[in-house]
Amino acid sequence: MTQATLRFLGVDPDVEEIYRLLLRRGGFSQVELARHLADDVQDEDVVQDSQAIYRRLTETGLATETSDGVLAPVSPAKAVEGLVESKVDCLRHQLEEAATSRRIVDRLLAEHGKSLDGGAQAPNSNSTTQHIEGMASVRAAIDELTFFTRAESLTTSPTGVLSEESIDHARLLDSRILRRNVHMRTLMAARALEDPTTMNYLRELVSKGAHIRISYEPLERLIICDRAAALTPIDPANTPKGAILTRDPGLVAALVSLFERMWQTGRDLPSSDDGEATTTGFANSFQQQILRSLYAAEKDETGARELGIAVRTYRKHVASIMRRLGASNRFQAALLARERGWI
Incomplete structure (x- = not known):
């Protein structure tokens, strides 16, 4: 048997041997795999062994099954990268669980006593509500909250636009949450549709399991974790000033209710850059609002x-709708939309 080199990444020697064989041959079927393992393909144990190895090759990301049932090897670089990521994710999860069970953060906060800026209470003090002053302290509080989040994360962005710096910081926290299969819902202001950097990141989050909606109504800034703790700005007009962290059950419940009402007014993130639906049906509720405005708004x-939204964005949506309807002018677009039952 070939000397194993992938065992430290969790790959059994027999599985690695077949992977190496796949790399040399380019691929083979499960029957051919069984024949390689033994001369007698009818031997029940050999068939079971081949099935197990076949399954482990695909589960570990070393091979993929083509549409015609052929097992094909994944390129070594991609295969090893996947094994490393899987190992790191597993180790990270184990370390986070250990830190949580041993209350490491709580004990360190007890030693710390005060926030980074001084004068404010530490985020996890005995009080159910604390004022946290300064962005450094707010970010520290958010780091702590996301570290302990296990079930649900609810956030809003009243500005709708995320800078490269804020995305770099948010990516670490969001990835931490999504790795745990936490139910993440984020509500963004409509200005997000006008910013490619923000939209790229939002679609990245969606690809990892997050639920994103766009709101065309004013939003209140909220971060709610596990319906047990919530952050709101001290001054909504000056968010760098700091935030209020509350764990009071009544206040948190009220803020959750506020989030749910705002969430209901939101629209799903468009599936393409121009916001067109991907199906033949008219699934984009925001476009329905655009059509109604064609009746009511003179300009x-x-x-x-x-x-x-911005006038440029409005006109972009109008042009997109006209193309879909085959309308030569806006009045005709509104009539055709009504005929199709879109409005």
């Missing part, structure tokens, strides 16, 4: 203002 500026 684009009026329609855009009513929907809380």
Whole structure:
């Protein structure tokens, strides 16, 4: 048997041997695998062994099964990268669970006593509500909250636009949450649709399991973790000033209710850059609002203002709708949309 080199990444020697064989041959079927393991393909134990190895090759990401049932090797670079990521994720989960069970953060906070800026209470003090002053202290509080989040994360972004710096910081926290299969819901202001950097990151989150909606109504800034703790700004007009952290059950419940009401007014993140639906049906509720505005608003500026978006974005949506309907003007688009039952 070939000397194993992938055991430290969790790959059994017999599985690695077959993977190496796959790399040399380019691929083979399960029957051919069984024949390689023994001359007598009818031997029940050999068939079971081949099935187990076949399954482990695909589960570990060393091979994929083609549409015609052929087992094909994954490229070594991609295979090893996947094994490393799997090992790191497993180790990270074990370490986080150990840190949580041993209350490491709580004990360190007890030693710390005060926030980074001084004068404010530590986020996990005995009080159910604390004022946290300064962005450094707020970020420290968010780091702590996300570390302990296990079931649900609810957030809003009233500005809708995320800078590269904020994305770099958020990616670490969001990835930590999504790795645990935490139910993440994020509500973004409509300005997100106008910023490619923000949209790219939002779609990255969606690909990892997050639920994102766009709101065309004013939003309150909220971060709620496990419906047990919530962060709101001390001054909504000056968020760098700091935040209020509350664990009071009544206050948290009220903030959750506020989030749910805002969430209901939101629309799903568009599936493409121009916001067009991917199905033949008219699934984008925001486009329905655009169509209604064509009846009521005399000017684009009026329609855009009513929907809380830029005139450029409004016109972009109008042009997209007209293309889908095959309309030559906006009035015809509104009539065709009504005929199809879209509005």
